[in-house]
């Protein structure tokens with residue numbers, strides 16, 4: 339008899355949801371993580387009363403009522419709505435592209451005037467857009483492409499917009515209404531007192547071992563449990579025998595500032611090509627500038643985000659779902675499907691750009707299959 343029914347490798351959202359569901363079903367569960375904290379990439383740390391998103395800004399948004407109700411069982415969510423501002427060489431524009439943006443860009447006042455302006459500018463694209471540049475111009479016209487899309491996208495992806503797939507830009511809403519809500523989602527918010535509190539509540543009563551690398555102690559750890567749920571990188575699991583999967587990486591430069599308000603908004607995107615960072619996050623505004631006791635915070639913490647090409651050893655952030663990497667992932671997946679004892683899930687093990695709600699959905703699905 340093994341000591342545990344399940345060993346869950348990784349205490350990010352995928353691992354935490356699985357552990358919670360399995361424990362609720364009466365299973366003995368052990369969670370391990372190689373990092374020194376729980377939460378994976380949604381980890382937040384309280385500094386000077388501010389919950390700092392240590393691996394980049396995370397805004398929870400979903401259309402899935404079941405997922406929304408599930409996370410709300412553990413903590414309260416606030417009513418934060420993501421409305422980033424674009425800064426193009428000192429000119430400020432509202433995002434996503436909506437009537438406020440069109441008014442700021444062209445001085446147009448009515449939706450009809452805005453539609454007409456876009457129509458005039460999109461004429462230069464004839465036929466089906468074949469890359470991101472053409473797609474962007476055909477959605478919002480050249481002016482917005484030049485000032486709000488081109489520089490940002492080329493910094494973020496490290497490639498020319500003509501070499502990027504059209505679909506990337508379709509994620510952003512274009513609206514002929516006055517609506518700065520970045521997401522088209524029914525439910526949106528940030529866990530009050532941070533994401534770490536959410537994950538800790540999910541893992542309540544479950545044994546967690548931190549600073550424990552599964553792959554370095556695989557044999558011993560496998561010996562403890564009947565089954566394993568692995569949420570680390572799939573290529574690492576197989577010792578990179580077929581090659582490395584590539585990622586885009588992000589570097590964060592975080593500073594504590596002796597002032598109460600740096601930029602007046604949680605996110606400001608720098609959409610010109612020259613500014614080296616893509617955006618600046620001011621963490622306190624995710625919770626409206628208040629600490630856990632509802633008091634104004636006299637200082638502020640900002641993170642500048644620099645997008646960078648990933649190299650082996652860097653933190654993997656965004657999977658590069660191009661043909662080459664997708665094919666390599668498929669080959670790894672074939673190997674994974676043959677591993678009877680180990681189940682693979684989450685953004686690293688499935689090499690998928692998952693939003694948080696999708697990762698939770700996928701973990702809930704896996705649990706309903708195995709329970």
Ligand code: FAD
Nearest residue numbers: 348350351352372378379394396397552570684685693694
């Ligand atoms: P992870 O959080 O990466 O967890 C995996 C865990 O496994 C890690 O803790 C890791 O340490 C551990 N692990 C790996 N290998 C081993 C090993 N060998 N041994 C032990 N432990 C191991 N989603 C949104 O919905 N909204 C957002 O605004 C948003 N913003 C984002 C911003 C950025 C910069 C990034 C990169 C992602 C963002 N996401 C956002 C996506 C979100 O971060 C993911 O959906 C979610 O964190 C994935 O959870 P996971 O459990 O699959 O992976």
Ligand code: UDP
Nearest residue numbers: 424486487488490491494506507509510607
């Ligand atoms: N984008 C842009 N200007 C902005 C914000 C986004 O051109 O101010 C583009 C960019 O190409 C990005 C895409 O829109 O990759 C999708 O944006 P989103 O915010 O969804 O990107 P994420 O960081 O979540 O991948």
